[in-house]
Amino acid sequence: MQYERLVEWASAEWEKRYPDIPYVTIWASTECSNKIAQSQVKIGRSLRGKAKYAGFDELESDVITPISDYGARGRKTVLTATAGAYLFKFESKEDVDDDFQVIYASSYFDDDVQELTAIAIVPEGRLDTWAAFESQCARAVRPRIKRRRDVYIIGGTDAFFDPTVEWEDVILAPTLKKEIFEDIEAFFSEGVELYQKLKLAPFRKLLMAGVPGTGKTMLCAALAKHALKQKRIVVYVSGSDRDGATFEKIQRAFQAVASASYPTILIVEEIDAYLRGDDKARILNVLDGIESPNNPKGTLMLATTNYPDAIDERIFKRPGRLDRIFVVPTIQEDNIAQEMLKHYMSEQWREEHKEIVPDLVDQPGAFVREVALQARMLAAHEHKSEVTLQMLQASVESLKNQMRLDGNFLLQRKPMGLGGGSSRSTPRRGLRDI
Ligand SMILES: Nc1ncnc2c1ncn2[C@@H]1O[C@H](COP(=O)(O)OP(=O)(O)OP(=O)(O)O)[C@@H](O)[C@H]1O
Ligand SMILES: [Mg+2]
Secondary structure (H helix, E strand, O other), rough: HHHHHHHHHHHHHHHOOOOOOOOEEEOOOOOHHHHHHHHHHHOOOOOOOOEEEEEEEEEEOOOOOOOOEEEOOOEEEEEEEEEEEEEEEEOOOHHHHHHHEEEEEEEEOOOOOOEEEEEEEEOOOOHHHHHHHHHHHHHHOOOOOOEEEOEEEEEOOOOOOOOOOHHHOOOOOHHHHHHHHHHHHHHHHHHHHHHHHHHOOEEEEEEEEEOOOOOOOHHHHHHHHHHHHHEEEEEEEEEOOOOOHHHHHHHHHHHHHHHOOOOOEEEEEHHHHHHHOHHHHHHHHOOOOOOOOOOOOOOEEEEEEEOOHHOOOHHHHOOOEEEEEOOOOOOHHHHHHHHHHHHHHHHHHHHHHHHHHHHHHHOOHHHHHHHHHHHHHHHHHHHOOOHHHHHHHHHHHHHHHHEEEEEEEHHHHHOOOOOOOOOOOOOOOOOOEE
């Protein structure tokens, strides 16, 4: 066992240095050898009682091969979790004779399961100070969550999730919009209390499923805006950055939810990506309520997917995993298509534009936006203030052609920057946002 080798080495080292000082051997926190903690917990930091931290020396050990992990902290790439041996030093603010040291060793014991094991040798009677030091290290390493007003953003590309979309700007069949809205409001107004009466954690899970570009993200942004007005907290998780869809992000989201103590909307974009990765079992635990956040004020999860097929049948079929699934469809009716076109043509809208409406049915909203945008750009380019029907028709043709060549192109343009493109990087060790 690796920990035995660590303890053996550390106690021999102790005997060599401090033969007369009695000690205890303990499991220690691996955060003390994390390079972030080591650079952030500064010499002189007060600990419990009269003790203060006095720095560390690196020790050599023939049973430990020093190695560090690394990750992104803000814009910088830094060393993080580290295996190594250290002498941590503590001083008394009053009495020099009260100084003491701790021998600490951390190591990996398995190449595959990259988890550190750490032990420490602490002089008798010093556990309080050591525990205070460990918790300072843990605090330094704890993931940071960007908080902007009442929105917590976890993952995603540089662009912020910006809940600035107006509910009126989301163009969908009125019944669908109404159902989604009322489901959420009913949960917060009555559901939370009901869950509590039934001794269940108030956690409701809705899924928005639909092909790319139908407005799922937009819908989430509009619902987030409304939630903020109601003094609810919004937590937004995206798997579409290079860290990928890792369970760690969900955990961070739950930390934010747990500390919110307000009604919370938890948006999990592209939940299918988590279900395809190694963390699937844990996501299922969340959906089953085993690992879900316990926020007494209620948490409503809004998950999105554009790959409903990728979602395991077991989720759809098993009651309780998702409370409700809303299909956000492509445009189904002429009147919705027209409303959408009018919206994106805005002041350049003309009655004759109606003629392209049949071409817009069965397309996602993003298509209509592109058609309108392209035609308006063409007019601007030609220094014309009016967009002719021919310009719109040409725009429809060229976009349909483009879709034949590259069905994905609609995904590459996300004006709101919510979670960026739909790249689904696989989770990778190392570079994560910490
Ligand atoms: N129902 C809609 N009403 C108004 N605009 C829409 C609608 N659907 C799409 N759009 C336009 O298309 C853009 C892209 O839509 P959005 O990102 O919300 O789609 P999505 O369903 O989240 O797609 P994906 O599955 O690829 O994430 C929106 O920002 C908006 O400009
Ligand atoms: Mg989306």
